[in-house]
Amino acid sequence: MSVNPAITTTAERVVPVRPAHRDPNVLRWLGAYTASMVGDSVYYLALSWAAVQAGTPAQAGLVMTVSAVPRALLMLGGGVVADRLGPRRVVIGSDAVRCAAALAVAALLALTSPGLWPLALLALVFGTVDAVFVPAVGALPARVTSHGQLARVQGMRGLAIRFASVVGAPLGGLAVATGGAAAAFGLAGLLIAVSVPLLVSVRIRELPADDRASASGGTAWRDLVVGLRHIRRHRVLAPLVLAIALGDLGFVGPLNVGLTLLADERGWGASGMGWVLAGFGVGAGAASLLLTVRGRLPHAGQVAGWSIMAGSLAIGALAYAPTVAVAVGTALLVGLLAGLSGALCGALLQTQADPAYLGRVTAVSSLVSLGLSPLSMPVSATAIGAWGCGPVFLVSAAVCGLGGVVALCVPALRRAELPR
Structure with a gap:
């Protein structure tokens, strides 16, 4: 009996999609990302410790903020670089530079006592590299797995971020206790170095010829303008970026400086604040675990919008928690809802954006989160000093809730789905 070759070819091409958590290629990417994030956590602890030891508190604070300026100024250009060169190449180069810089400062501190200048220079290098690293990191998952697996990724x-925050600080503290800041910087450099060979071994999906042309179709300025136009004209991306921006602006202040001031106002002390932060971390980790296991949630745009709305109510309620136990439970709810909405918004961003523009799209959303949202922290601190935690938390919750309103009121975003 003869066999139809067309049928044979079609059958041979039907390959079941491997879940991301069982895909060795994705797991290599995850290992690289986790090692880099743990290295980052160790680096920040080492930098703050070394800066406090080498200068005054004001000087240490200045060193810790040096990296924010180039990161904010260069982030959009970093998205253009990520699209032009490819996200994997940019991440590998960024990690190599950060590793070399951390190890160089470790050697300098081990041999001499140079003061603050190498720490400020290191912070400047990390901030500059972050401007291209962050957009590339955000664009890479869409190139290592199928769109249907992006929510799981x-x-x-x-989960990797939560793991890094839990493990990185104790590792850094142990390194400082054992060998001082030099040992901690050395450990950070080595952890970041682990990511490089793993990333080299990761296979990525190449862009079609038309998409490659779109990624590098003119001058850098023209590429940036075209990327911004892509967001502005997109029915889902434009409101999604706005929803992310409002959610972050209302979230960052209360959950950073605001929580410290709330614990002081209520007399909970450092241990009480630690328990509240732990509750938030558990909630965020649970949301990440849910998406890792389920892989996809239906009605992603609608679920993200309602999660932002409910999370904003929990943020407002946190300021009125009568006891530490209630505050911990409320923080757990905030973490769960914020983690869920953040992961869904990130997955929608990656699936809705044209692959050729993904670095630039990620740069815009990251600029909002890492460049503009931190500006709310000093504003929140000043406002709490004037009016107390309750009113400020409520205003922040209202701003955050507006992000949910945008997600639910724009039909294209509300109806957005993740691919199967």
Whole structure:
């Protein structure tokens, strides 16, 4: 009996999609990302410790903020670089530079006592590299797995971030206690170095010829303008970026400086604040685990919008928690809802954006989160000093809730789905 070759070819091409958490290629990417994030956590602890030891508190604070300026100024250009050169190449180069810089400062501190200048220079280098690293890191998952697995990958990425925050600080503290800041910087450099060979071994999906042309179709300025136009004209991306911006602006102040001031106002002390932060971390980790296991949630745009709305109510309620136990439970709810909405928004961003523009799209959303949202922290601190935690938390919750309103009121975003 003869066999139809067309049928044979079609059958041979039907390959079941491997879940991301069982895909060796994705797991290599996850290992690289986790090592880099743990290295980052150790680096920040080492930098703050070394800066406090070498200068005054004001000087240490200045060193810690040096990296924010180039990161904010260069982030959009970093998105253009990520699209032009490819996200994997940019991440590998960024990690190599950060590793070399951390190890150089470690050697300098081990041999001499140079003061603050190498720490400020290191912070400047990390901030500059972050401007291209962050957009490339955000664009890479869409190139290492199928679109249907991106929600699961976002969950896995969230688990890696939680793991890095839990493990990085104790590792850095142990390194400082054992060998001082030089040992901690050396450990940070080595951890970041682990990511490089793993990333080299990661296979990425190449862009079609038309998309490659779109990624590098003119001058850098023209590429940036075209990327911004892509966001502005997109029915889902434009409101999604706005929803992310409002959510972050209302979230960052209360959950950073505001929580410290709330614990002081209520007399909970450092241990009480630690328990509240732990509750938030557990909630965010649970949301990441849910997406890792489920892989996809239906009605992603609608779920993200309602999660932002409910999370904003929890933020407002946190300021009125009568006891530490209630505050911990409320913070757990905030973490769960914020983690869920953040992962869904990230997955929608990656699936809705044209692959050729993904670095630039990630740069815009990251600029909002890392460049503009931190500006709310000194504003929140000043406002709490004038009016107390309750009113400021409520205003922040209202701003955050507006992000949910945008997600639910724009039909294209509300109806947005993640691919199967």
